[in-house]
Amino acid sequence: MEPLDDKELSSLLHEWKAPGAPSSLRRKLLAPRQTWAQWLTKGSLRIPVPVAFLAAIAILAVWLVAQRRPAEVPIAQPVGASTLADFQPVQQLEPRIIESSQENDDAPRK
Numbered sequence: 001m002e003p004l005d006d007k008e009l010s011s012l013l014h015e016w017k018a019p020g021a022p023s024s025l026r027r028k029l030l031a032p033r034q035t036w037a038q039w040l041t042k043g044s045l046r047i048p049v050p051v052a053f054l055a056a057i058a059i060l061a062v063w064l065v066a067q068r069r070p071a072e073v074p075i076a077q078p079v080g081a082s083t084l085a086d087f088q089p090v091q092q093l094e095p096r097i098i099e100s101s102q103e104n105d106d107a108p109r110k
Contacts, residue, residue, distance in 0.1 A: 034043070
């Protein structure tokens with residue numbers, strides 16, 4: 001059998017018909033799309049095993065930390081209700097003036 005030249009190959013190429021698509025491919029391409037609700041109930045995620053393993057460890061660690069949290073201490077409530085009559089005036093008022101300086105604060109003031 002002799003090799004074919006370009007003209008013969010070109011004519012064979014024009015006569016060639018591509019095979020039809022398999023019916024399984026047509027069913028997948030023409031199938032109706034799933035809604036989000038359907039995907040949430042029937043969908044799947046493909047993730048690598050190491051990523052799933054690390055995610056499981058992280059979830060377990062967060063759960064353990066949440067379990068070890070100390071119980072919150074309740075804030076103490078006052079025993080009785082206070083009114084303005086419960087307050088007393090100051091008996092003796094001794095105001096002090098505090099000056100800010102770069103000198104030694106322990107030195108006696110005049």
